[in-house]
Amino acid sequence: MTRMDSMGLMTNMNIAGGMSICDKRAAATGKENETSDGEGAERPQRTQRTQGTQETHVSVHPGQSRSTRIHVNPARNAGHSSTRDSACSVNVELPRRSLLRAVCTEAALASLGAAGLSLPHLALAFDGKPADAKAEAEANAERGRAAEGSRSRFGKDSEEALQGRTASSGSGDTTDVLVIGGGAAGLSAAIAAAELGASVLLIEKMSALGGDTLISGGYYNAVDPVRQSKLHIVDSIELFESQMLDLGDGLNSPEVVRTMVEEAGDTLSWLEKHGLVFLPQVFEVYGSMHPRAHKPVLPRGTGWIRALSQAALTLGVKVRTNVRATRLLVDEETGAVSGAAAMERKKGRDVLRVFHARKGVVIAAGGYGANKALVAEASPAFENLPVDSLPGATGDLIEAAREIGGSVVNMQFVECVPGSRAGIAFPIRLDYIPRRMIMVDRYGRRFTNEGATRTQIAADILKAPSPAWCIADADTVASFDAHDQKNLYRGLYMGEAFREKSPKALAERLGANPKELMKTLKSGIGRERLRTAPLWATRLHLRIHTTLGGIAINPKAQALRPDGSVIPHLYAAGASVGNIHGRARIGANGLTAAAVFGRIAGADAALNDPLRVF
Numbered sequence: 157m158t159r160m161d162s163m164g165l166m167t168n169m170n171i172a173g174g175m176s177i178c179d180k181r182a183a184a185t186g187k188e189n190e191t192s193d194g195e196g197a198e199r200p201q202r203t204q205r206t207q208g209t210q211e212t213h214v215s216v217h218p219g220q221s222r223s224t225r226i227h228v229n230p231a232r233n234a235g236h237s238s239t240r241d242s243a244c245s246v247n248v249e250l251p252r253r254s255l256l257r258a259v260c261t262e263a264a265l266a267s268l269g270a271a272g273l274s275l276p277h278l279a280l281a282f283d284g285k286p287a288d289a290k291a292e293a294e295a296n297a298e299r300g301r302a303a304e305g306s307r308s309r310f311g312k313d314s315e316e317a318l319q320g321r322t323a324s325s326g327s328g329d330t331t332d333v334l335v336i337g338g339g340a341a342g343l344s345a346a347i348a349a350a351e352l353g354a355s356v357l358l359i360e361k362m363s364a365l366g367g368d369t370l371i372s373g374g375y376y377n378a379v380d381p382v383r384q385s386k387l388h389i390v391d392s393i394e395l396f397e398s399q400m401l402d403l404g405d406g407l408n409s410p411e412v413v414r415t416m417v418e419e420a421g422d423t424l425s426w427l428e429k430h431g432l433v434f435l436p437q438v439f440e441v442y443g444s445m446h447p448r449a450h451k452p453v454l455p456r457g458t459g460w461i462r463a464l465s466q467a468a469l470t471l472g473v474k475v476r477t478n479v480r481a482t483r484l485l486v487d488e489e490t491g492a493v494s495g496a497a498a499m500e501r502k503k504g505r506d507v508l509r510v511f512h513a514r515k516g517v518v519i520a521a522g523g524y525g526a527n528k529a530l531v532a533e534a535s536p537a538f539e540n541l542p543v544d545s546l547p548g549a550t551g552d553l554i555e556a557a558r559e560i561g562g563s564v565v566n567m568q569f570v571e572c573v574p575g576s577r578a579g580i581a582f583p584i585r586l587d588y589i590p591r592r593m594i595m596v597d598r599y600g601r602r603f604t605n606e607g608a609t610r611t612q613i614a615a616d617i618l619k620a621p622s623p624a625w626c627i628a629d630a631d632t633v634a635s636f637d638a639h640d641q642k643n644l645y646r647g648l649y650m651g652e653a654f655r656e657k658s659p660k661a662l663a664e665r666l667g668a669n670p671k672e673l674m675k676t677l678k679s680g681i682g683r684e685r686l687r688t689a690p691l692w693a694t695r696l697h698l699r700i701h702t703t704l705g706g707i708a709i710n711p712k713a714q715a716l717r718p719d720g721s722v723i724p725h726l727y728a729a730g731a732s733v734g735n736i737h738g739r740a741r742i743g744a745n746g747l748t749a750a751a752v753f754g755r756i757a758g759a760d761a762a763l764n765d766p767l768r769v770f
Contacts, residue, residue: 330769331357331474333761334496334513335520336481336553339367340457340747341730342520343464344423344754345761347430350471354515354762358468359479359498362548365465367522368702368731369457371544373588375441375449375744376427376434376751378420383438389447393417399445400745403609404738407566412736415711419752424450427751431463442573442587443610443743455639460747476500479509484517484556484726487767492724493517493560494767512769516725516761519715520754523703523731524551525570534567534705542578543700554732557707562726563718565734567705571741572614574626575699576652584647586628586694588636592685593628595696597621600663600673602681610701611740617696624696625666631688647694654693662691704741706734713757725764727757 333349335342338360346358360367379391396417401410428434433453440447452459469475478501485495495512524530525545532539558564576584586593590607597603597620604616617624633644647653656662659677663670676682707728708716715726730750737745 329357329509330512330514331355332513332515332766333357333518333758334359334511334516335518335758336496337367337518337520337522337730337732338362338365338465338475338477339369339520339522339730339750340460340464341732341750341754342367342518343461343468344751345518345520345727345729345758346468346473347464347471348755348758349515349518349762350468350473350758352759352762356468356471356473356758357511358473358475359481359496359511360475360477361480361521361552362546363477365475365477366457366461368525368545368549369460369747369750371546372457372747373441373744374452374454374456374458374460375439375444375747376420376424376452377444377448377742377744377748378424378450379417379448380421380424380438380450383436383450384448386436387438387447389438391446391448395446396420396448400737400742403445403611403740403742405740406738407569407735408738409708409710409735411711412709415756416736416749416752419756420748423748423752423755426755427463430467432459433463440590440607441743442590443608443613443741444745445607445609445742449744455637457747478502481521481553482556484553484560485510485512486560490724490767492767493726494769496556513725514766514769515764516727516757518713518754518757518761519553519557519707519726519728519732520730520750520757521553521732522549522551523706524554524567525549525700525703527551530567531570531700531703535570538570538572538700541572541698541700542575544573544575544583545700545702549703549731551703551706551732554706554734557715557723557726557728560723560726561717562723563708563716563720565705565708566738567703567734569704569737569739571610571701571704572698573610573701574617574694574696575701576647577695577697580650580652582643582646583640584643584652584694585640586626586632586644586653586692588640589632592632592635593626594676594682594685595620595624595626596668596673596676597624598668600666600668600670600676602676602679609740610743614698617698623666625668625693626696627662627686627691627693629686629688629692630690632685633692644692644694652694655690656693657690659691662693666693702731702741702746704734704737704739706732708735709733709753711756712760713753714760725761725767727761729753729757 332354333346333356335346335349335356335358338358342358342360343365346356349356377396379393379396384391397413400408400413400417404413424434434450435453437451438447439449439451441449454462465475479498480501481496481498483497484493485497486492487494493513493516495510496517498509498511499506500509501507523545524534525543526547527550528539530551554564574585574587576582587595587606593606594602595604595606595613595617599621603620603624604613606613633641636644644653648655654662654665656665659674660670663673666673677686709728710716710722713727713729715723715728717723730753731746733749733753736749736753
């Protein structure tokens with residue numbers, strides 16, 4: 157197998173003693189995706205010299221046949237290279253820093269890891285100092301040129317492991333389907349693939365599963381004749397589809413939209429089969445445009461992650477957390493994505509892992525709301541807004557897909573909703589139920605249609621005389637789930653939410669004009685929605701709730717190139733996708749898109765013909 161070595165040369169790597177990669181595989185237990193322990197530990201050293209020195213043999217191509225031995229002495233932290241051929245023997249002493257520059261790159265370590273080699277004695281940091289920018293740029297360019305000829309390559313080399321952190325190589329894992337991301341989309345993909353008999357490995361960047369699903373409202377949109385008819389709600393696939401296309405403003409894919417609205421109902425039943433319990437009612441929630449949102453019994457996204465993680469583990473899905481995927485591997489002969497490179501955080505060190513996937517890779521790693529630099533580049537008008545997303549939503553895999561030729565679309569669009577001011581990590585909101593609250597400006601005048609789209613309401617908030625407020629009554633607050641009520645009371649005691657027995661007292665607290673506020677509250681909508689004292693108010697701070705850009709897919713969740721062709725064996729689901737929602741998203745569609753296309757991606761990947769991987 158052809159790989160790129162630490163100096164950018166094409167190498168056929170053999171373990172000391174003459175055993176090739178293929179020989180080593182043949183001598184293994186036959187369980188290709190097993191590691192030496194459940195944690196994916198490094199494999200035992202094949203050859204040991206005194207004081208823990210590692211020996212490897214590398215055959216270098218093209219050019220004259222020769223053999224290079226590298227000895228690393230941990231006591232000296234230096235390398236000694238001896239090169240022998242028929243004509244001469246040359247010994248070269250490599251300074252510590254140059255040796256580490258040559259070897260400790262993701263591409264080099266991936267080559268070693270794929271061969272079953274491990275060099276823990278190279279796990280040394282650059283004294284916590286970044287490398288020289290000019291030298292690193294030249295090294296990056298050279299590695300990029302070398303990578304063009306490699307059979308299995310990274311999109312481009314990453315230097316993240318070199319920036320003052322410890323890095324070491326780790327042995328790879330092989331599975332049928334590799335899922336990147338542990339939220340609703342990733343877990344749905346893992347379950348669907350495992351149901352069809354595929355072996356599945358799910359890797360998650362953070363220390364626990366959940367992603368932004370955990371902090372979502374938990375609602376799931378679907379046309380549901382059983383629940384909706386009991387509540388005399390008229391709905392249809394066609395209405396749902398037209399609303400999505402109208403809101404997307406021609407920037408979402410009609411075929412993808414149609415697939416989502418058609419499959420949402422069946423996927424709802426599938427989720428219930430796997431233990432996710434929904435209330436018998438359906439709801440209209442903030443920005444949802446119609447009462448078709450299904451609410452789990454457990455608050456927010458906790459029910460989703462509990463049920464789906466249990467289902468995945470029951471089906472034998474292997475899960476690894478603290479594993480940050482950085483690059484996709486592409487098989488040069490077929491053009492299919494064959495795995496991913498990742499950095500695994502273990503005992504304070506970043507350990508490089510190479511994961512090989514015989515049947516497919518599913519990107520379900522979320523959006524890019526937590527990546528301030530990317531938001532500033534793609535949508536600068538929103539760069540200073542606080543963000544709801546968890547720290548893992550940095551768009552790494554969207555960029556990785558772009559680097560191997562994937563189509564990335566609609567990155568300029570973000571969705572903003574009201575929430576807490578910057579510096580408060582939990583939502584303090586009264587706007588969950590559009591028809592049971594009103595929004596007023598600093599004078600006490602209603603300024604928007606609370607049942608409009610999220611995009612429209614956000615625009616109206618920005619234009620309204622500031623500060624703007626959301627007002628709801630006691631019965632509305634009592635209808636919130638325990639989690640939302642808890643956050644609201646926390647806001648009350650922090651001085652971020654207000655509660656008063658009379659409209660006059662509330663106007664004084666908000667600094668609004670009492671006459672204008674009384675006029676608003678006595679209007680038809682005010683009387684209808686605000687009936688029970690005390691009245692509550694929260695200030696309307698806009699936050700980035702989610703990002704809408706990402707990888708373009710087809711109805712089978714296959715990742716596309718700009719020309720519309722499919723990237724074989726690569727899939728995307730959830731907030732990593734950019735052509736589902738278009739310019740704006742319907743409220744409660746996020747989890748629908750995640751579950752529907754996660755399920756489709758996992759099932760389709762499981763049915764692929766397997767690649768021959770390392």
